[in-house]
Amino acid sequence: MLFALLVLGINGFNHYREKQLIKELRTKMQIEEMRIDTQMSESKGINPEQSGEGAMLLKFEQLFIENNDLVGWIRIPGTTVDYPVLQFIDNDYYLNKDYHGNKSKAGSVFMDYRNSSDAKGFNTILYAHHMANGFMFGDLIKYKDEKFFIEHPTINFDVLNREWEWEIFSVYVTDVGFYYIDTNFPTKEKKLDFIKSIRERSMFESDVHVGTEDHILTLSTCTYEFDNARFVVHAKRIDHQTSQK
Template identity: 30%
Template structure:
């Protein structure tokens, strides 16, 4: 038998090791290809989802941006921080607007509240949520593919500003603002004149048209300006995004906000009237008034019942429904027990009773005397109840004709009826 040389074993090991290395390299390459594909797919998903048209966001857009009565968007059911929807003409900007407790949260979270590189379009935390400030600011990331506020770069061009001046903001309460852009400025992220909120529309415009030089920072440069579009601007919307000129550089586009006058300014007041158990007592009263009008409606009377709102009053700021409930009034029921001569046979019975409440009270027993009515019963009809029960000697029962009984003279306007005198 031929003896195996040691070098043959070494060659065999080397060949086996080489095969394992090749297999591992192939496996690693395969894993890298799969991972690269995933990263590419994920990047594309983020890239596409940054556009509202590439996601399911548009189904939450108010259905009739140009209609007089825009329906309330359902986006509020998805995110309670929803404030409005903004659409900028001929740009990819067509997004819901949210508002966080600070200006950092939605820089890294999307409108669904999930962590996201694209963030969301969000209103400055210091702004009033209903856009009632005269100066309102929205933030959005500058995406290289033009998503979010990436398309604002074009507004640095004077020609683009003048040919693409239109935007629409619809608040969650149904108010519609037409926006006309009049300026674009490159500024610093810490420019107080631009990033201080409140009723500052005039101050912001004065700043843009005045001296904007600073000792520190990059200052503020007016890139595009339309004097005519800026005239009469009492309410201003600013859109802020990053500018590539500086780490703290910002591009801000300014527009005049004008509330659209629609039929929504004609509001409806409906007053409903219910009983204690929810039953309808009166037909609804419906009034049509202009937004901001005062109203004063006296609740009708319902015998024996009291309205919890006697006068419906206020100022119309939205369609309003007021529900007036009627509850039974309290009355006094009193029963006197008398002998035929008008003297007291027993202590009078007295208690409170509600409208519609039933009652039943047995007449007290008196030795030698018999009550003409053994008990007093009935249902309160919305008034004080006063009854008198007469007592007759027991030995006269069966011998007395009820018609012969007469009301004692000192009882006043009391009449005898089936054994009961009711005032």
């Protein structure tokens, strides 16, 4: 009994530490965004972020100093998804590591190591755990509800040098046998086949057009309908920048 209480205590402390870290990171991001908004106001709308093509957005500079595995930030309206996105040389490291590289049951949101960190590939894939308390990608399961799917159609996923909005067009449950995490698309035909396959699997229909010249964002997390089940969300990059922050 004492051992069980000890384990509960350790788990409770670790969860508290993980929540505090994310709260700290979110606060830092919000402070930077507010600072840039203030600078824009004082400079009569001249955006301090527009410092040249390819330059790092100012809001990311401090967080990047803390961890240069940072590749961006993801937010999904109506969910708790509001996290930095990391990338390592493999897809294992950040499964159980937090932003500072400490062991973490919740892990981090991370980009597939095969992807270009600027999300310029055809299929950019982000992974995170499905935590029972909604942490990390736990809230993605809200997209199993058609009303939520319709009312929350966009994702904000910004990379280090640009802010992007993405429009959701497909959500589904699958097993790991379906290779939705493909990053190799050497031909137009292969892209078309991929688009067709992920649209056909969607739980709900969408009128968002997706073509071979578009960029797809794929979010992947565990779900529990059956062994090795995955819940997947696909979104298309919208070809306009959101207001800079």
